[in-house]
Amino acid sequence: MKTKSLVSKLSRKYPKRNAQWYDYPGLQVSHFRDETKCVLLCLDFDSDVFKYIKDNNLENKIDLIITHHPFIYGKRKEVLENDYLKEQLVEELEKLNLPVLSFHTNFDNADDGMNDVLTTLLELKNVRKLVSDKAARGGDLPKTMTPENFAKYAINKLGVDYGLLMDYGVKEIKSVAIVG
Numbered sequence: 001m002k003t004k005s006l007v008s009k010l011s012r013k014y015p016k017r018n019a020q021w022y023d024y025p026g027l028q029v030s031h032f033r034d035e036t037k038c039v040l041l042c043l044d045f046d047s048d049v050f051k052y053i054k055d056n057n058l059e060n061k062i063d064l065i066i067t068h069h070p071f072i073y074g075k076r077k078e079v080l081e082n083d084y085l086k087e088q089l090v091e092e093l094e095k096l097n098l099p100v101l102s103f104h105t106n107f108d109n110a111d112d113g114m115n116d117v118l119t120t121l122l123e124l125k126n127v128r129k130l131v132s133d134k135a136a137r138g139g140d141l142p143k144t145m146t147p148e149n150f151a152k153y154a155i156n157k158l159g160v161d162y163g164l165l166m167d168y169g170v171k172e173i174k175s176v177a178i179v180g
Helices: 003-013 047-055 076-082 084-095 114-121 147-158
Strands: 026-029 039-042 064-067 100-102 125-129 137-145 173-178
Touching: 003 064, 026 084, 039 047, 047 084, 076 084, 114 137, 114 147, 114 173, 137 147, 147 173
Parallel strands: 039 064, 064 100
Antiparallel strands: 026 100, 125 137, 137 173
């Protein structure tokens, strides 16, 4: 696929103008290639992901890395001046002309974005946008649960290995708000 076409479609669905004012989505490193045949998707790009790419000889197979969280969170010059490891990764990525593109709060805030996906995975009913934040969604659980049972339920539904349970003195959970 033409990279320009792919990026254009994604940018129409998740435009930068929908990102929070403090966010840094968009092209983080390098330049887009003409064609994109292979995309690496990841929550965060870091040295472990780069090591995975190198260890599996993927540097010539991947045409584009798309992350949720911006790889460079802040003004590029300031971030790279203060983070030697990130500066080294940028240099390596630029040598390989391996672009990193991030969709963060513009993806969170979108209809059918991150928080809508989470409401679907958690099988929430009566889902609604919350006034507090354009990314926020609220909905009712299929049944009332104790916090412990909700933690187990969420871990199972989200397909993750762990979860954090905070004690706020709540005895049962009927509805959930997903923010940010």
